[in-house]
Amino acid sequence: MAEAKFLIIKQFITRQIESRVWAENAKVPSENELANQFGVSRMTARRALQELTDEGVLTRTQGLGTFVASLKSKSSILEIRNIADEIISRGHQHHCVQIKLEAVKATAPVSIALEVEEGSIIYYSQLIHCENSVPLQLEDRFVNPRLVSDYLAQDFSQTTPHTYLSQMAPLTQAHHTIEAITPEPFQCKLLKLSGLEPCLQITRKTWSVKGVVSYARLTCPGTRYRLDSQLTF
């Protein structure tokens, strides 16, 4: 049950930092110093320092030394899950109602987002995700036809665009914005809303290695949907 040596050194270092003995940006003992102090080989001391560096606790620069990383105001992160997974993991039933699936001309804002020429032909899908038959999210999606040529041939009552697209072109990057909006009349109608309730609007732009894959606008009624996230540091 005796703990590994490099773990003991890691603990020692993190405790020095947490108890403010070693301040931010302070110099940490070198590999050789730690090795002598703890009676281990340099490689073992090195491992402790290296892992803490990978974890963002320390920073190291060759020739200079090892230092306590600046703690920087920890910005939390929120997981944005695929809504289908989310519904299913709640033990509820998910299904899509496909409303539109067609080729359209790119308007100015969409062409900028997709990085294609204004007026060029792109693919557009509109569908509603339902949880136990209640509309939960309206998905308007614009897809780059150069990267996903047979998008229009799909049937999105079976698989969602998101899962289809991630299979076709693995994501390398994503950009999200989240806003609170007052829904447009057509959105109210599709989501069966009275009209006065605010909506969460998530826009999601995704890249693969070859370029912008798709640009989606996800609209969710504020009374029915909520983004949720639990995380540990």
Next chain:
Amino acid sequence: MAEAKFLIIKQFITRQIESRVWAENAKVPSENELANQFGVSRMTARRALQELTDEGVLTRTQGLGTFVASLKSKSSILEIRNIADEIISRGHQHHCVQIKLEAVKATAPVSIALEVEEGSIIYYSQLIHCENSVPLQLEDRFVNPRLVSDYLAQDFSQTTPHTYLSQMAPLTQAHHTIEAITPEPFQCKLLKLSGLEPCLQITRKTWSVKGVVSYARLTCPGTRYRLDSQLTF
């Protein structure tokens, strides 16, 4: 300029995976096999496998072997930044208007969130974050007095509650929810809103090692504020 040997092996492995030569959960050559194949020592091959494991690309179990990790439907991540940092990084001016800072009795929902007894004394602060003198976020915050005893002695026109709390009790966990709401009259008044515009409401619950530190409700006008995040996989 020649690349390091362990990097070459890492590249080799990731390419096998990306090109679907090695499927999900497939067995990866052992340390010794890779060492022979690439003419390096076992420790070097090991390093490649280890780093890819740390990065979540592979999984390893002692005695069994190394395997391609399941790709799992990539759920994206959104960064929730401290609003003060956010404003400052935009090059704008940030300042707080402290409205309330007092001890109150915990109501039922707050007592549950803070994990204290209903009716017990807790600390409460209410303040507004302004960007260039425009109200951008209303912050209602409830603080556990057992963990942060001198909260009421602070002056939050200088430092924000968030930075003060993270200094006093380093975060170990956080929970967020994001909703779109119609603001209450008192919120409209404080944020100088006309009343009909929807708001983003973020509730943030944070833990330190000793327990629940604080429970905050952040209300932002939908027309002035937007959550934003860019990330690479």
Next chain:
DNA sequence: ACAAAAAACTTGTATATACAACCCCAAGTG
């Protein structure tokens, strides 16, 4: 035939060693 023991293979930890690459500073050089 069944069970226990051993062997073979795997990853995990630890060490000693060598050299490369980089930074800083001081001593020497023009």
Next chain:
DNA sequence: CACTTGGGGTTGTATATACAAGTTTTTTGT
């Protein structure tokens, strides 16, 4: 003075070796 050179300290890469510990397969013993 300005510049170069070198030395000492530091992290980075790579190797060979040894043993521990876990899993699977094979062998052995009853």
